[in-house]
Amino acid sequence: MNKNDKLGFLNIDTSLYQTRISNKFQNRKPYKPVNPKIILSFIPGTILHILIEPGQIVAKGDDLMILDAMKMQNKLKCNMDGKVKSIAVKKGDKVSKGTVLLELE
C-alpha cells in the first residue's frame, strides 16, 4: 500500500470502510424516476417526420414521430392519452439516446 493513496469511505451496512473509491462509482449517475409524460428517444437517430403539433389531443397508440435509426424508419407511438404540451426537436435533428423529444400533459 502506498502512503500517498487517496482513500475515501464506503458505507456498507452502516459500517464505514476506509478504501479507494473507483472512478466508476464516483461518476455513477444518480437515479431519477421515469416521467411518462416526457417522451425520450429510445435509440440514436434522425427525426424524419413530426406527425403532431403542440396542443394536439393524442391517444395511446397514436404515431408521434418517425425516427430514422439503424437503417429503419421507427414509428414513435404515444404511450398514454393526453395533449401535446411542447415539441423539443424539429425535422432533420440528429438525436442521441435519451434526448427529450416532446412533452405531454
Added chain:
Amino acid sequence: MPVNKKIREFQEKREKALLGGGEQAIEKQKAMGKRTARERIMALLDENSFNEYDLFVEHDARDFDMDKKSLPSDGVIIGSGTIYGAPVAIFAQDFTVAGGSLGLMHSRKITKIMDHALKMRMPLIGINDSGGARIQEGVNSLAGYGEIFFRNTISSGVIPQLSVILGPCAGGAVYSPALTDFVFVVDNISKMFITGPEVIKTVLGEEISMEDLGGARVHSEITGNAHFFALSEEECFEQIKKLITFIPWNNGQKARVFEPGEPKPEYNINKIVPEDPTLPYDVRDVIRAIVDNSDFFEIMELYAKNIVIGFGRMGGRTTGFVANQPLEMAGVLDVDSSDKAARFIRYCDAFNIPIITLVDLPGYLPGVDQEHAGVIRHGAKVLYAYSEATVPKLTVILRKAYGGGYIAMSSRHLRADFVFAWPSAEIAVMGPEGAANIIFRKEIMSSVDPDGMRKQKVEEYKTKFANPYVAASRGYVDAVIEPSETRKFLMHSIEVSENKDVPMPHKKHGLPPF
C-alpha cells in the same frame, strides 16, 4: 546442376513471400511503432523453433479486379513452435499485405492451424493486426470469420487460446479474441471496437478518438475485454511467455511443476492485515507472503480492482488466486468483480488448476445502478463457478466474511475442500453495526441513551459473533490457523488434493447465468 537450380528457384520464391507486402509497406508498419508479423513470431517463440506452413497460399478471388492482385501468403502467417519448450500453434496477421484483411484463404490458413492446435492438444496464440473483412471477397470473408468463431468455441476449455491485439481488430473480427481465454493489448497499438469512430460520428454525431473508443487502456480498465496491458510489444511478449509457464498445454494435463522456493521475508504475513476490519491493506501482499518466491502473476490488474485474480505457485505447482481487495471499494462484490472472478474460476477448473480464495469482504455494493445492471445474475456467476468447480478449492478467511459475500467466496457450503480462518476472521450474517441495529432495535430505541446503548450492543455482538469460532463450532471452518501457518496448511492441502475426484451428475451442460 539441375537440383541446385530448383533449390535456387525455391529460395527466390521464398524470399519474395517472406517479404510480405514489400519494403514500403514494412516501412509504414514500422512508422506506426509496430513490428512485422514475422518479427513478432520470432520475438515470441524460442529461437529457431518456428515451422511455418502455407507460405505459398494465395487467394483466388476474381471480382473487383482481384484476379490481377497477388497477396503474398494471403496476409497471414501460420505455424508452430515452442515457448520455453512448450509447443504452441500460432497465427499472425500481416498488416503489410492488404492491411491484414481477412479473405477466404486467409481464414482457411487460420482455421488450419486452429484445427492443428486442437488435434495436437496444444495452446493456440493468435496475433491480430487487421483492417477487417476483405470487402472484395464478400460473404466468403464472413464465412471465414464464422469458421474461426466456431473453432474458438469448440476448442474452449480444451486447449488454452491466447489473443494478442497488435493493431486494429474491428467489426466482427473482435469476436474471435472475445471467445478466447486471455486477451493481450499494448498501449497505443491495440484498437478494438465493433463500430469505429467514423460510423459513430455519422450516425450519432458523437466525436471520439480510436484510442478513447477502443484503445488498450479502455479495454483494460473499463470494458474488461483485455486481461493483460503492456506499454510495448516487448513487454506484451514477456507476459505471454510468463503465462505459458503457468498453464498446462491442454485440459488433460496439469501445468508443469517448477522448483519450489520460499516467499521473500519482506512480505511479513503477520503485519499486513490491520485488526480493525474497516481499515484497508493490499491483499496482493498477503498472496506474495504465501506463494513461491513471492511471485504473483496478476490478471486483469486494472479492471474491477476490488477483486484480485492471478496465478502463483505453491510448492512448484500452479495455483489460481481469487482475493477480495479491501484497498479498492472495500473489496465488495459487484457486477464487474463478479464477472471477473467467475470467469477466472471457470478457467482454473477447465485446466486443472487448484484455486485458493482469500476472503475479506463486507458484502455486495449497494446502489440503484448495481441492481439495475443486474448484480443478481452477475453475482450468481460466482456461486455457479465455485459450485461447479471440481478442482481443489482452498479458502482462507482473513478477516470479514459477511452475509451473502461469505457464502459466495468459496465457502464450505459451495464445497470448498479446506476452509481455514485466521483468528482475526469475522464470519457473520452482517457487520456488527448493522446487525446490532436490527437485533437490538427495541432496546436501543427505548433506551434513555440510544447512542450509548447502540455502542454497548455493537460491542456485545462483536464479542459474541465477530469471530471465527461460531463457524468453527459448526465445522464450516476446518481449522483456525495463525497467519504464519497459512503457507504450510495450504501446501499440505494441495498435496493431499492431488487425486481429487468428484463425480457430477450427467448433463449436456449447465446453464450459468450469462
